[in-house]
Amino acid sequence: MPREPSTPRITVWRKLKRLGVAQLGDGLVALPADARTREHLDWIADEILAAGGTAGVWLAQRTSLAQERRLAQTMAAARAAEYRAVLTEAEQARSLGEAERRRALRTLRAELRRIHRRDYFPPPERDTAQAAVDALHPDHHTEETA
Numbered sequence: 328m329p330r331e332p333s334t335p336r337i338t339v340w341r342k343l344k345r346l347g348v349a350q351l352g353d354g355l356v357a358l359p360a361d362a363r364t365r366e367h368l369d370w371i372a373d374e375i376l377a378a379g380g381t382a383g384v385w386l387a388q389r390t391s392l393a394q395e396r397r398l399a400q401t402m403a404a405a406r407a408a409e410y411r412a413v414l415t416e417a418e419q420a421r422s423l424g425e426a427e428r429r430r431a432l433r434t435l436r437a438e439l440r441r442i443h444r445r446d447y448f449p450p451p452e453r454d455t456a457q458a459a460v461d462a463l464h465p466d467h468h469t470e471e472t473a
Contacts, residue, residue: 328380335378347445410452417459
C-alpha cells in the first residue's frame with residue numbers, strides 16, 4: 328500500500344491484529360486456515376487492492392512440524408500476554424465497590440470475547456483469566472465472603 332495517506336495502512340494493520348495474525352515478515356502474515364479466517368483475509372486483501380496496494384491470500388503448508396509448533400507457540404504467547412493483562416485488571420477490580428466491579432466485569436468479559444476470537448492455540452492463561460473475571464460476578468463474590 329502507498330505510504331501516504333497512512334490511514335488505510337493503519338486500518339488494515341488493526342484489522343489484521345484483531346484477527347490475531349502472526350507476522351512472519353514485512354507484509355507477510357499467517358493465520359490457521361478455516362472458513363472464517365479465509366473470508367476475513369479475502370476482505371482485507373480487497374481493501375488493500377482498493378487502496379492501491381498489492382495483496383493476495385495464499386494457502387500454505389508447513390515444511391516441518393517444528394515450524395508449525397513455533398508458529399503456534401508465537402501465536403499462543405501473544406494471546407497469553409493479553410490474558411495476563413486481563414488477569415491483572417480483574418485482580419485490581421476485586422477491591423472496587425460493587426458498581427465499579429460490575430462495570431469492570433462487563434468490560435473484561437467483552438475483552439475476553441475479543442481475545443477468544445483470535446485465540447487459535449489457547450494458552451493456560453486463558454482459563455486463569457476467565458476464572459478471575461468470573462470471580463468478579465456479584466454471586467461469586469457473595470459466595471466467597473459468606
